[in-house]
Amino acid sequence: MxxxxxxxxxxxxxALLLLASSLxxxxxxxxxxxxxxxxxxxxxxxxxxxxxxxxxxxxxVGPAEKIAIPEDAEVIEAEGLVAYPGLIDxxxxxxxxxxxxxxxxxxxxxxxxxxxESGRYPDVMALKLLKPKKSTMESFHKIGVxxxxxxxxxxxxxxxxxxxxLNGEKPEAMVVRNPVALHINFSTARGVYPATxxxxxxxxxxxxxxVNYYHSYKSFLxxxxxxxxxxxxxxxxxxxxxxxxxxxxxxxxCRNQEDIKRxxxxxxxxxxNGLLGGVNEAWRVAENLKKAKIPLLVSxxxxxxxxxxxxxxxxxxxxxxxxxxxxxxxAKLQKSGIKFxxxxxxLMKADSFLKNIQKAIKAGLSKEEALKALTxxxxxxxxxxxxxxxxEAGKIANVxxxxxxxxxxxxxVEKVFVDGILFKIKKPPKKAKAAALNITGKWKGTVSGSMGxxxxxxxxxxxxxxVTGTISSSFGKWEISDGFLSGNDLTFTxxxxxxxxxxxxxxxxxxxxxxxEGTITFEGGSAEIRATRIPEERSQRREP
Amino acid sequence: MKKKITTLILGLSFLFxxxxxxxxxxxxxxxxxxxxxxxxxxxxDILIIKGVIKQIGENIEAPKGVKIIDAxxxxxxxxxxxxxxxxxxxxxxxxxxxxxxEVRIRDVLNAEAPAIYTAxxxxxxxxxxxxxxxxxxxGQNIVLKMKWxxxxxxxxxxxxxxxxxxxLGENVKQSNFFTTTSRYPxxxxxxxxxxxxxxxxxxxxxxxxxxxxxxxxxxxxxxxLIPPRKDLRMEALADVLRGKMVARCHTYxxxxxxxxxxLSKELGFKIACFEHAxxxxxxxKELVSEGIGIxxxxxxxxxxxxxxxxIAYSAAYCTKKGVLVSIxxxxxxxxxxxxxDAAKAMKYGGLSEEEALKLITINPAIQLGVEKIxxxxxxxxxxxxxxxxxxxxxxxxxxxxxxxxxxxxFDRAQYLKEREEMEKKKKAEKDKKKKGGER
Numbered sequence: 001m002x003x004x005x006x007x008x009x010x011x012x013x014x015a016l017l018l019l020a021s022s023l024x025x026x027x028x029x030x031x032x033x034x035x036x037x038x039x040x041x042x043x044x045x046x047x048x049x050x051x052x053x054x055x056x057x058x059x060x061v062g063p064a065e066k067i068a069i070p071e072d073a074e075v076i077e078a079e080g081l082v083a084y085p086g087l088i089d090x091x092x093x094x095x096x097x098x099x100x101x102x103x104x105x106x107x108x109x110x111x112x113x114x115x116x117e118s119g120r121y122p123d124v125m126a127l128k129l130l131k132p133k134k135s136t137m138e139s140f141h142k143i144g145v146x147x148x149x150x151x152x153x154x155x156x157x158x159x160x161x162x163x164x165x166l167n168g169e170k171p172e173a174m175v176v177r178n179p180v181a182l183h184i185n186f187s188t189a190r191g192v193y194p195a196t197x198x199x200x201x202x203x204x205x206x207x208x209x210x211v212n213y214y215h216s217y218k219s220f221l222x223x224x225x226x227x228x229x230x231x232x233x234x235x236x237x238x239x240x241x242x243x244x245x246x247x248x249x250x251x252x253x254c255r256n257q258e259d260i261k262r263x264x265x266x267x268x269x270x271x272x273n274g275l276l277g278g279v280n281e282a283w284r285v286a287e288n289l290k291k292a293k294i295p296l297l298v299s300x301x302x303x304x305x306x307x308x309x310x311x312x313x314x315x316x317x318x319x320x321x322x323x324x325x326x327x328x329x330x331a332k333l334q335k336s337g338i339k340f341x342x343x344x345x346x347l348m349k350a351d352s353f354l355k356n357i358q359k360a361i362k363a364g365l366s367k368e369e370a371l372k373a374l375t376x377x378x379x380x381x382x383x384x385x386x387x388x389x390x391x392e393a394g395k396i397a398n399v400x401x402x403x404x405x406x407x408x409x410x411x412x413v414e415k416v417f418v419d420g421i422l423f424k425i426k427k428p429p430k431k432a433k434a435a436a437l438n439i440t441g442k443w444k445g446t447v448s449g450s451m452g453x454x455x456x457x458x459x460x461x462x463x464x465x466x467v468t469g470t471i472s473s474s475f476g477k478w479e480i481s482d483g484f485l486s487g488n489d490l491t492f493t494x495x496x497x498x499x500x501x502x503x504x505x506x507x508x509x510x511x512x513x514x515x516x517e518g519t520i521t522f523e524g525g526s527a528e529i530r531a532t533r534i535p536e537e538r539s540q541r542r543e544p
Numbered sequence: 545m546k547k548k549i550t551t552l553i554l555g556l557s558f559l560f561x562x563x564x565x566x567x568x569x570x571x572x573x574x575x576x577x578x579x580x581x582x583x584x585x586x587x588x589d590i591l592i593i594k595g596v597i598k599q600i601g602e603n604i605e606a607p608k609g610v611k612i613i614d615a616x617x618x619x620x621x622x623x624x625x626x627x628x629x630x631x632x633x634x635x636x637x638x639x640x641x642x643x644x645x646e647v648r649i650r651d652v653l654n655a656e657a658p659a660i661y662t663a664x665x666x667x668x669x670x671x672x673x674x675x676x677x678x679x680x681x682x683g684q685n686i687v688l689k690m691k692w693x694x695x696x697x698x699x700x701x702x703x704x705x706x707x708x709x710x711x712l713g714e715n716v717k718q719s720n721f722f723t724t725t726s727r728y729p730x731x732x733x734x735x736x737x738x739x740x741x742x743x744x745x746x747x748x749x750x751x752x753x754x755x756x757x758x759x760x761x762x763x764x765x766x767x768x769l770i771p772p773r774k775d776l777r778m779e780a781l782a783d784v785l786r787g788k789m790v791a792r793c794h795t796y797x798x799x800x801x802x803x804x805x806x807l808s809k810e811l812g813f814k815i816a817c818f819e820h821a822x823x824x825x826x827x828x829k830e831l832v833s834e835g836i837g838i839x840x841x842x843x844x845x846x847x848x849x850x851x852x853x854x855i856a857y858s859a860a861y862c863t864k865k866g867v868l869v870s871i872x873x874x875x876x877x878x879x880x881x882x883x884x885d886a887a888k889a890m891k892y893g894g895l896s897e898e899e900a901l902k903l904i905t906i907n908p909a910i911q912l913g914v915e916k917i918x919x920x921x922x923x924x925x926x927x928x929x930x931x932x933x934x935x936x937x938x939x940x941x942x943x944x945x946x947x948x949x950x951x952x953x954f955d956r957a958q959y960l961k962e963r964e965e966m967e968k969k970k971k972a973e974k975d976k977k978k979k980g981g982e983r
Binding site for chain 2: 189191192193194195196197198199201202205206209210213216217220228258261262285288307308309312
């Protein structure tokens with residue numbers, strides 16, 4: 001009976017997914033953005049101009065008098081709007097889901113050293129771990145980001161990153177460059193070697209040395225296959241070949257100034273093609289960085305590391321460092337004449353990325369440099385400035401239209417083109433009322449529709465108007481995002497995953513003290529949902 | 545409360561971080577100079593030029609533009625050296641494995657550790673920052689100057705010995721661990737065995753390398769010659785066997801200390817110093833004949849079984865028997881009162897003032913191989929100096945100023961002044977807030 005109930009659900013969702021994929025395959029028309037102010041970044045501002053987009057590329061950028069609008073183009077009146085190149089977030093761990101790992105156990109008696117390995121995944125490809133969620137993508141569109149460098153974030157050799165255009169949910173269509181770089185963290189593992197950063201450094205040095213040794217052994221063998229014992233095949237070292245021998249880029253993620261120095265030492269010792277990510281303490285070693293001339297992907301995460309002098313001087317100073325000192329990092333780098341890209345690395349939400357860009361500008365980073373640090377600088381650093389990073393004919397049509405000067409408090413991103421595909425930005429709820437109640441907690445709910453019923457547990461967390469959470473059912477655990485409670489009116493988005501495919505559902509309804517009721521809509525259908533609060537005492541009771 | 549004070553001290557100290565240029569000029573005038581190696585000058589001057597002591601004597605004229613410090617009525621001594629600490633780092637034990645000579649303190653320095661400033665307030669200018677005692681072979685240590693406010697790389701003393709940390713006894717066999725662990729070794733015999741085993745491996749490694757180099761030189765056998773793999777773990781031990789690095793060994797009991805000496809003789813490596821060595825007084829003859837120093841607590845023992853035999857008289861007794869003794873702090877707090885610890889060797893064992901002072905100056909300098917640049921006040925050595933208001937071996941003394949390479953890193957008078965100002969400012973802000981709240 002229960003199975004039957006689910007079966008109908010599954011059939012229904014499969015039908016939905018087919019519908020959705022047919023929608024994705026649609027052909028996008030050519031667009032003509034007219035009467036907008038254009039900031040191409042790499043060339044002077046055009047006060048009133050035209051951008052023609054066709055086949056995912058920019059066909060024309062310039063003043064209106066220089067071009068006749070093609071007949072087949074869909075005209076988008078953009079009077080009063082400003083066109084910028086799509087922003088590039090050159091370092092994020094979002095969009096990727098790492099496989100769950102078995103908890104590591106301590107070494108057993110008599111085991112030889114270095115037998116167990118940890119944090120060593122140089123052959124992990126971000127591309128294979130992509131989980132592009134629509135809600136995350138939309139949140140990036142909302143702040144004007146069209147391109148991200150998605151990097152795996154765990155382990156010493158964390159894996160290889162991929163450059164993505166946020167043009168949908170199909171990883172293959174999103175890829176701009178793959179792989180881009182090998183990512184190295186100065187991380188440690190618990191109970192297994194290396195458990196400290198000094199161990200990590202020794203491990204990195206040994207690995208780079210071993211690559212050279214293993215490679216020279218192999219090439220020797222290739223020349224004289226007779227009379228020499230072959231070395232044991234080592235997939236880890238093989239995966240490092242392109243980076244250590246062919247000098248493909250390596251991005252070292254640096255959590256503090258000493259990490260930066262560690263990375264610079266390794267880059268120097270092994271003549272690597274190194275880039276530095278994270279680096280929210282970069283200004284403190286500006287002299288070293290200036291000398292080293294290493295490209296920087298500066299995170300706008302403003303939390304000082306625990307080693308920082310500022311966190312050891314009481315709460316007041318700690319707060320000041322987070323609000324004033326660390327946000328001034330990029331401003332100080334700009335003053336030292338160092339070029340950099342800014343990234344959302346370490347931030348969990350696109351919103352906070354925009355907020356922190358504004359904070360960095362407030363702390364002294366010029367708006368022009370901020371824009372460059374999100375367009376042409378990352379494009380150059382990542383080696384894609386010939387195809388993106390500015391508005392030029394022939395480049396990829398990653399274009400954003402904003403209501404005013406970018407990064408301003410009141411400015412909204414109105415439209416986003418990624419690979420020439422138009423994405424409209426949802427407007428924020430108008431005239432939000434104060435939330436009438438707090439719905440934080442666990443809820444027991446039932447979805448009922450034409451295809452049957454489904455039981456689920458809903459966990460919600462509310463901060464002022466904003467609501468986030470999860471929905472658990474026999475299909476798994478789904479994320480709730482973009483939740484908003486205005487008075488008693490509740491809306492949120494469910495990022496569902498059914499049989500390996502992801503889809504979005506919208507909830508809209510009313511919330512009372514112990515009851516949430518409303519409708520879930522998805523492409524091609526809807527269902528009713530009713531949930532009652534699970535009393536707190538019960539949910540917290542433990543088994544004796 | 546204690547936390548509050550620390551916070552305050554740090555807050556203040558940050559205000560007068562000196563400039564980033566090291567090696568300055570300075571003239572210290574009219575102090576009682578305890579040179580440690582060349583007697584006492586009742587009222588003398590020290591001239592430092594570009595960070596190095598240029599002249600010591602009476603009535604030295606200040607060259608143009610050189611800053612002068614009046615030390616009238618004060619005691620001028622060489623900067624104190626702590627032969628055994630774990631400060632200014634973010635990791636000390638790579639305890640995932642028992643044998644980790646490849647890891648280096650150099651890679652985990654933290655120039656912003658508050659302990660650096662604490663050390664300066666006690667007249668300490670140089671420390672030996674070591675790996676912990678969690679592993680039989682822990683890793684490569686480093687010698688640092690307490691250049692508070694400078695980048696980590698500027699703190700390193702390159703003239704010092706390269707030292708490798710060894711440890712014996714309870715900590716490495718993990719007998720005081722509350723959870724059961726299964727790491728080898730679990731006994732003292734295992735500790736000795738694993739150290740010997742690793743050294744024998746290193747010998748093997750070296751021979752393989754030598755054979756390769758020899759073969760490479762001879763013209764005949766140039767074919768099928770692949771250089772052996774370079775192993776950082778083995779390289780570190782090989783450097784100890786080659787005499788490029790010296791051993792510093794944490795030990796308590798006399799029996800295993802002797803065993804370690806035997807091991808060093810068998811394998812041919814140099815032990816610079818034993819750490820803690822609470823039973824050293826039982827084996828002074830062996831220590832003297834092997835030229836091995838000890839770095840000890842003056843009156844701290846019985847905190848675990850293997851430390852029960854410790855005595856407060858050990859430092860003085862061993863000194864009189866000819867052992868090179870230094871007093872260490874092994875702590876970011878004790879480090880600010882090493883002079884008190886040294887003075888106790890006068891009460892327990894009757895050392896002279898000068899002998900006691902040596903325990904924290906020239907003796908640790910010799911143990912670290914920096915006696916040519918530090919440890920006493922002599923022309924040509926670095927201008928690393930501490931100024932005390934009373935004789936440093938007095939119970940009433942305190943450090944008034946700490947200078948490294950002619951640069952003032954701690955100035956008690958200025959510190960107190962700024963502390964007062966900061967307290968006033970804080971109070972004013974608080975009052976303002978209160979008033980604002982009432983409205």
